[in-house]
Amino acid sequence: MKISIPENLLPLVEAFAKEHIEAYAVGGLVRNALLNLPPSDIDVCSRLTPQQIVEIMPRYGIRVIEKAAEMGTVELHFGGVIVEHTTFRREAYAEGGEHRPSMVAFGDNLTDDSWRRDFSVNALYANLWTGEVSDPTGGIPDLERQIIRTTSADPDDIMRSDALRVLRLVRFACELGFDIEQNTWQAAKRNAPKLADIAAERRRQEFVKILLTDARYPALGRDELRSPMRGLRLLDELDVWAFLVPEFNLARGMEQRPDHHRYDVLEHSFRVAAAAPATEKLRLAALLHDVGKPDCKRETGVQYAHDKYGERISKRVLGDLRFPTRTITEVSQLVEGHMYDIQHMAKTNTLRVKFATWGRERTWEQILLREADVRGCGYDVDYVAHVWRALYDTMLHDGTPFSERELAITGQQLMEISGLPEGKALGELKKKLFLHCVKHPQDNNLARLTQLAKKR
Template identity: 30%
Template sequence: MDRKVENIDVDIATDAHPEDILNLFNKVIPTGIKHGTVTVLGVKNKYEITTFRIDEQYYDLRHPEKVQYVSDIHQDLSRRDFTINALAFDPLTKELIDDFGGIEDIQRRIIRTVGDPQARFQEDALRMLRAIRFSSNLMFEIEEDTLRQIKKNSELLLNISKERIRDEFNRLLLSDKPSFGIELLRQSNILNIMIPSLIKCYGEQQNDFHLHDVYYHLIYSCDAAPKDIVLKIAALFHDIGKPISLAECKQKGIKENVFYNHEVYSEQIAKEFLTEYRYSKNDIQVITKLIRNHMFHYTPSWTDGAVRRFVARVGEDFIPLLFALRVADRIGNGKNFGYPKILINFWDKIQQVINENHALKITDLAINGNDIMERYELKPSKLVGNILSQLLEYVLDDHSVNTREKLFELADIVFEKLKKESSILDLTE
């Protein structure tokens, strides 16, 4: 295969037992010694070394209850998941060992299990997702019976830890064309188990601006997003709330296909998925923020204050991610590519505002919370934050007022206004 591989893992199989390897090398980690695997640390690389073995009955649809060491590489290869992974090279004899037709399957671009696919998947249910991930990464077809058994046994994935499923799913999304793998997830029923809301997008038509239904728009947007897992997931989920939004609109008597507030529903669905599959708090925050803000609509009539307010709300560091999502969204609609002129103008306007180095957040103000508390004899409270927030609004419109003298004058006005609107007791809780 003419394929570039950046990181090559060298896995070594041997008839030596783990304790022999521990005694032979200085730096050895017993990574999976229960199943005969240790990792030897070299000068630059690490090498996973596993004793020839056969697996006995699997107890959790993931791990064998017990392994039995053998002295034969052929027996060892018989326990592998797919034929393309059941290949071994003997460096002494220069022999390529291929007992199950792995070379032919590589040439034919096929993913096929070693032996009975149902037995392989019932041993280790994660293999079903791995098959689809390999298919997506390599752009191989999955052999007919193998795919049939994935669909038949798809619910076995419910017994696999969310973290392991997440890791395989991430690898799929980072392939060159994730839509290829996501389509296999849909056809095999796994997508319905993992992301049922994405299935509801299938066949959901949009307006004339989009060439595809919501489902295909999302998976093609995912293709177009840069190879960053945060952007891939944001692209896949950014419109996933449209079916719910459409139903809400129809209940209100709106006949045309419009999706008011779909970003709100999309954010909620994404957050539920990301939480269920144990993504980090930071990833959840960034992805949901991207989805929540992806519907921004800039026009040339925006003032500098409006641009500063946008940057303040979204966050300076967040802007490149949001623009990358917008471009992926445009490409995913099937009719538009790249940056339109108005988006380029908006980007330039944002950079101009940022380079001016004026206040864009509360911490950039010439006074702080301690100044407010001292001036009005307040304790730490919502009131202090409310005053600072309103002062920032003044500064975003006119940066010249960001001096201690002028901000204190404005703070007096804001403080008196807030006293009239609400009781200080409520605001200072």
Template identity: 30%
Template structure:
């Protein structure tokens, strides 16, 4: 048993909570499935959650003053550095335009009925260790790996529409099969997802994308009609043909690129930003539908789709309430994903510019390009990244990224040329930077830079 649970068990011995306090939900489910334990615990009792939280605080088991939500019968405590939610067993009812329930105390059976899926209704007594199946269906569904709602699924999803996303996530995270009628209920109630905040939607999406089964989950979201609320731009990718180099439409190609991104990450020894790479794989071709044209020779073209895609990526990720710090690397990778295939050779100046522009995300770009190139039509000549990697390694050794800039500061440029602050200073500084990138000016060579300015 986890130290936090042991501490709570011991603190509640010889109190009214002894043998009336249960671990419930994902922790019990995962234990029975043989999955690695996580520090994510929910406790349920027929007693007062607020009183239990206060007791744990008074006994110095919880390190925080109780955070209670009387309306919902819940309390938060922190034990052994783990945040734990305590719930008073309850019934719930919902208003049509809200996912916040009206609650009242109830039995454990009633509490189980208001949960999302039967596999999450199983309870383990914190004191005796006894396993309790309050509805009598949880163990059977868990053993059969069936995803079933305790109540009619239409009612379950209308009450809390976020459960539709959780259904898809659990389907692919746990390898469960949806019970008959479950997905039909999602299609019927999908418009209810609009009442859920994007912060909560985002969290479910990121959990899906954190696993190699993310592409399957995304495709299911689209087929169930949920993507209409999440990101309708992805629906526009379906059926968009891409020409001779591709055998899949833009959507199916995107899903394959995500799968290949997981593969190339697994084959690489480099430490990378997994989330940025997977999100960039998802968004790399989002700009193709609005830029698609057929040229005079009948070829399919997507001129500038990477720049349009960068803008769309920022727009969608802001809608999902990601921070600019999280968005920037994804947009950077989307903007640059065509860069390595645009020239037959990869020169030292090109390597310096790539290092300067991508910063810490050079490796993520290489993996994204590799995943994209390996998702083309079978038989299309593969992009050989080994010479590019060798050139980048050589240039990094010769000229580290931090010196790929003008040897002179703006103040030094103004002093040498006798000019005032303004755009002209920036133009001269950019000229010096370009000379460094082209190899015509050594990094940090202030004397040569002064001579260049005075001779120009």
């Protein structure tokens, strides 16, 4: 069996050929080629050590960046392509399931290298010269059966060695729409507690990928096997929320008002996340939007103001997983705002001001979150999602300013018209004009703003 080696790898193929070194593409590139999917990350391997790669590749115009030389890994940069090269190796892990091997021994053949890899479908090798595929661990039959199975006959050995594979198992199954081999699944469940030894950044990366599994290969479409809902339920079955979102252990089985919700808090959260558009920010906000309900109910006896609790908890959860500060801020803001005007009591001008204060991007995301929340309830409820969308469309159409910078008058012009120096009073006047134009966007022109400024 052969695959076509991507043309953009030709400089690397020629470099290995001229050095008479057999090298192989490995992992996702080979797997995806056999499944007629777009290439995944480009990984290659050979018997060359990092030091040898550093000595050889620059002669062929290939830049080498040491990434983890002690692990045998370097990056190769050429023609706008980034390839990760790893020396054939064997490895061992200390007790506890930590992601990084405690022992690495370089080797000279792909068979030994294959047994250190996680799943058989990821241990497929293609000769860079010929495209001929080697399958030391039975990955091709597993591709045909559409099943994820560990490379080792003892799946506990794979999961115990590196507990991050517990999350990778869920991700690959949901990205590809594959079933999970039963022994592999049971080993994952037994070794899931070892996720405590995995760095938060690593857990975060896999968690986000699980939330976005339906966006990984759009050509496959979305069904029950390729969806974030399946991924979230598998995580729940693995009982790993203590390492991702600890509050979900309290949300499981927590009932809600039956006239508003068909599902408990946890199931509702899963359904809202699955209904949200496939972006990291919206999926996270959707998943966490009701995360404050357990604490709110325990402390106050009701779920009112759970959005405020949720904002605080979201910051802590995302912070613990080492999300970037901007992501933490924006997701927690969406969580805090998801209950705004839930009873549709706000007047149109009040909503206009709120939307303008939020800004275009956040307003649109709050609308999408509200719509996902509606779909996740299990009932034909509305929660004024359509009202928000209609008003937002109107504001875009009528030219409503969404920031003071969008006023049709500059600070310098305002100082000349008002006679005010730069300072607090000028800032208050500009804010007053901004709020006026939010409610009356037809007045956002220099002539009218001049009149309004003179009347201050």
